[in-house]
Amino acid sequence: TFVSAFGCTEAGGVVTCDLGTMPNGNNRSVNIEVDAPATAGEITNSVNVTANLGTVDVTASESTNVSLPNLVVTKTDTPDPVGPGDRILYSVSVNNSGPATATGVTLTDTLPAGVTFVSAFGCTEAGGVVTCDLGTMPNGNTRSVDIYVDAPTSIGAITNTVNVTANLGTVDVTASESTTVSPPNLVVTKTDNPDPVNVNGQITYTVIIQNNGSLPATGVSLTDMLVPPVSIVSVTPSPATSTCTASAGIVLCDFGNLSAFGLPGSSASVVIVVDALPEAGTITNTATVTASFGTVVVTATETTTVVNTSVGMNISVQPLDATTGTAPVTVTFSSVTGAGTTSLTTSGTGPTPPAGFMLGDPPTYYDLSTTATFAGPVEVCIDYSGVSYTNESLLALGHFEGGAWTNVTTSLDTVNDIICGVVTSFSAFALFEPSLPALIAEVSNLNLNAGQKNSLTKKLEAATRSMERGNKKAAGNQIGAFINELQALERSGRLSAQTADRLIATAQAIIDQL
Numbered sequence: 001t002f003v004s005a006f007g008c009t010e011a012g013g014v015v016t017c018d019l020g021t022m023p024n025g026n027n028r029s030v031n032i033e034v035d036a037p038a039t040a041g042e043i044t045n046s047v048n049v050t051a052n053l054g055t056v057d058v059t060a061s062e063s064t065n066v067s068l069p070n071l072v073v074t075k076t077d078t079p080d081p082v083g084p085g086d087r088i089l090y091s092v093s094v095n096n097s098g099p100a101t102a103t104g105v106t107l108t109d110t111l112p113a114g115v116t117f118v119s120a121f122g123c124t125e126a127g128g129v130v131t132c133d134l135g136t137m138p139n140g141n142t143r144s145v146d147i148y149v150d151a152p153t154s155i156g157a158i159t160n161t162v163n164v165t166a167n168l169g170t171v172d173v174t175a176s177e178s179t180t181v182s183p184p185n186l187v188v189t190k191t192d193n194p195d196p197v198n199v200n201g202q203i204t205y206t207v208i209i210q211n212n213g214s215l216p217a218t219g220v221s222l223t224d225m226l227v228p229p230v231s232i233v234s235v236t237p238s239p240a241t242s243t244c245t246a247s248a249g250i251v252l253c254d255f256g257n258l259s260a261f262g263l264p265g266s267s268a269s270v271v272i273v274v275d276a277l278p279e280a281g282t283i284t285n286t287a288t289v290t291a292s293f294g295t296v297v298v299t300a301t302e303t304t305t306v307v308n309t310s311v312g313m314n315i316s317v318q319p320l321d322a323t324t325g326t327a328p329v330t331v332t333f334s335s336v337t338g339a340g341t342t343s344l345t346t347s348g349t350g351p352t353p354p355a356g357f358m359l360g361d362p363p364t365y366y367d368l369s370t371t372a373t374f375a376g377p378v379e380v381c382i383d384y385s386g387v388s389y390t391n392e393s394l395l396a397l398g399h400f401e402g403g404a405w406t407n408v409t410t411s412l413d414t415v416n417d418i419i420c421g422v423v424t425s426f427s428a429f430a431l432f433e434p435s436l437p438a439l440i441a442e443v444s445n446l447n448l449n450a451g452q453k454n455s456l457t458k459k460l461e462a463a464t465r466s467m468e469r470g471n472k473k474a475a476g477n478q479i480g481a482f483i484n485e486l487q488a489l490e491r492s493g494r495l496s497a498q499t500a501d502r503l504i505a506t507a508q509a510i511i512d513q514l
Contacts, residue, residue, distance in 0.1 A: 003033035019049075036066045038168055069102035069137070071095070073164050073175040081180040082151045083215045085292075087118065088179060090147040092162050098139030104167035105134035107145055112160050114152030120145060137166075151181045184258070185213030186220070188289045190300035196307040196339050197276045202233060203304055205272040207287045211258040219292030222253040226274055230283055233273040242268055279320050280308040280341040309333065309342045309372035319344040319368075328383045329366055329429075338373030350428050354398065354405045356439055356506040357432035360387040366429040377422045379410070380429060385417040389433050393470045394514070397421040400428040407512070434510045436464045436479075442503065448494060456485055472514040483507050 002010045008017035008030060019028045037043065046061040071094060078089045092109070096102045109130040111117060117125045123132035123145060134143045152158065161176040187210045197203050207224070211217045226232060226249045237244045237253050244253040255268040277283060286301040308317050315336045318327040322345045329344050350365030359365075364387050368380065382397065389395060392414040398405040399421065408421035419431060443456045459482040466475035483504050490500035 001035040003035060005030060005032040008032070036064070040066055040068050042066070067099050068168050069100040069139070069166060069171060070097040071102055071105070071137070071164055071166060071171055071173050072097055073162060073173050075160070075162055075175040075177045077160070077177045077179045079215075081182045081215060083218075084151060084153045084155060084181055084183060086151050086215075088115070088149050088151050090149065090160055090162075090177065092145045092147065092175070093142060094134060094137070094145075094164050095142040096137040096139060100168075101139060102137040102166040102168070102171060103135075105137050105143070105164065106166075107132040107134055107162060107164050109147060109160065109162040111149060112152075112158040114154060115158065115160075116150040118148040118150060120147040123147070134164075151179070155181055155183060157181070182215065183213070184211050184215045184217035184260070184291060186210070186217055186258075186289060186291060186298050187212050188287060188298045188300040190285075190287050190302045192285075192302045192304045196305040198310045198339070199276060199280060199306055199308045200278055201276045201306075203230075203274050203276050203283070205274070205285060205287075205302065206269065207272070207300065208267065208269045209255065209258065209289055210261075210267045212261045214260050216260050217258040217291045218256075220255040220258050220268065220289065221291075222251070222255065222270060222287055222289050224251040224253075224270075224272060224285065224287045225249065226251070226272075226285060227283070229277060230285075231275045233275060235270060235272050237270045238268060239265070242270070244270060276304070277306045279306070280343070281306050305341075307339045307341045307372070309336055309340050309370060309374075311336050311339050317342045321346050323347065328386075329368065330381045330383075331368065331370075332379040332381075333372070333374045334376035334378065336372050336374045340370055340372030342368070342370040342372060344368055350430060351400045351405065353430070353432055353435075354509055356435050356510040357396070357398075358435040358438070360384070360389045360431060360433070362387065364430065368426045368429060370426055377424055378426075379420055379422050380408075381418055381420040382429065382431065383416075383418050384431055387431070389431070391433060391467055391470075392417070394433050394467055394472070395419055396432050398430050398432050399423050400430070401425060405430075405432075434467060434514070436460050436467070436510065439503070439506055439510075440464075446495070446499065448489070452489065452494065456482060459485065467514075476511050476514050479507050479511050 005015050008015050015032055017030050022028060042063055042065050044061055044063045046059055048059045050057050074093045076091045082088055111128045120130050123130050130147055132145050137143060157178055157180050159176055159178045161174055163174045165172050189208045191206050193204045228249055232246045235244045235246045235251055242253060242255045244251060251272055253270050258268060259265040283304045283306060284301060286299055288299045290297050308319060309315060313335055315333045317331045319342045320327055324346060331342055345367045347365050348363045353359055366382060395412055396407045397409045397419045399408045408423055409419060410422050411420045440457055440460045443453055446453060459478050463475040463478035466478060486500050486504050489495035490497055
């Protein structure tokens with residue numbers, strides 16, 4: 001582009017200079033100023049000089065190499081990876097490696113979606129676009145720009161691209177940098193000790209929080225809600241700078257910041273001691289750990305079994321009745337080798353009582369079971385208060401095993417309403433008393449004459465009176481006389497063998513229980 005040529009004229013890209021008369025030895029100079037093309041390459045300029053003499057016509061040419069400034073842009077991010085919402089520094093360097101001077105250099109950085117602009121010295125920001133006027137950059141000159149932003153709160157990769165232009169339209173360079181936004185990798189483990197634990201014993205929960213990520217975790221906190229009736233005994237956090245509170249069954253801990261994995265301070269822990277349940281069952285406890293980033297929520301759950309039958313010698317257990325919530329039975333194991341839970345369920349239904357015996361009012365069966373491993377005899381004592389019997393002194397503790405009832409009675413305390421027996425296995429238990437009225441009613445239906453029926457009935461009634469007085473020996477003798485008379489009636493043919501044997505078996509069972 002023509003600029004100037006003193007004493008000359010220019011038209012259509014042709015510069016004309018009238019140099020007039022030039023004597024011998026005379027020199028004339030002309031300076032022509034132009035702007036180089038906007039594109040790189042070689043240009044050649046030719047000048048032609050003529051005089052009035054036709055033979056005077058000379059030319060001279062000059063080639064010029066047109067070069068552009070060479071702008072180089074580099075960009076780095078710190079840190080990378082970065083936590084959600086954390087500060088990122090984008091460092092941009094612009095260098096002019098020449099050979100030409102760059103003018104009107106402008107840096108434009110369109111920030112990724114989700115980031116928040118913080119600052120960029122000497123620059124402006126509008127609508128997420130940072131603009132920096134770097135002005136003129138001579139050959140070899142370098143300019144640096146630091147752009148500070150806050151990372152998105154969401155996880156993923158973000159890419160930031162910077163664009164640099166100069167007045168020469170062909171100078172347009174870019175540089176991009178990708179940054180990974182990721183939360184710290186918190187891992188929570190929880191253990192319980194002991195497990196199983198005895199009723200009313202203590203459980204020690206140990207919760208360990210480890211940051212396995214390459215980023216520090218900030219604002220790390222723990223919440224542990226313990227379900228009543230579990231009660232908190234103590235809470236001990238680590239490191240010592242951590243703080244914990246315990247109120248209304250809720251443990252809250254503030255661990256502050258955890259360093260990245262492999263660095264000191266990358267883990268924390270808390271030891272929580274609690275009182276276990278007052279009855280057998282299970283306790284499920286969950287610890288929840290959060291960090292400042294909303295997406296960081298991790299939990300750890302531990303289930304503890306609470307047992308009422310511990311390992312040892314002469315272990316006594318009073319299991320709660322699953323039906324009434326009371327504890328009418330005391331079970332004493334001579335030796336427990338494996339802890340477990342002894343359970344009790346009472347009901348009004350069960351195996352048919354043995355012949356000649358009846359249940360109390362209301363009818364009550366005691367179904368016992370255990371998951372404990374035991375050896376040797378087991379004493380079972382039942383508090384039967386609340387159940388009515390005709391004559392407590394004649395009570396027997398029955399254990400249903402092998403498909404039949406067995407009298408396992410070892411002691412009877414009618415003052416405190418407690419009956420005990422010894423067994424080596426568990427199933428249904430029940431308290432029975434002799435049922436002579438049922439036997440009397442059956443005699444009345446026999447195919448005998450009135451005198452024979454009356455004789456048999458009188459013996460059973462006498463036995464009933466003896467039992468009511470507590471005279472078991474007399475009752476046994478009177479029932480024995482009843483059996484003898486049945487045998488005589490069978491021998492005489494007045495009573496069938498089948499009927500006689502059934503009645504004799506019932507009567508003998510009553511004698512055996514006396």
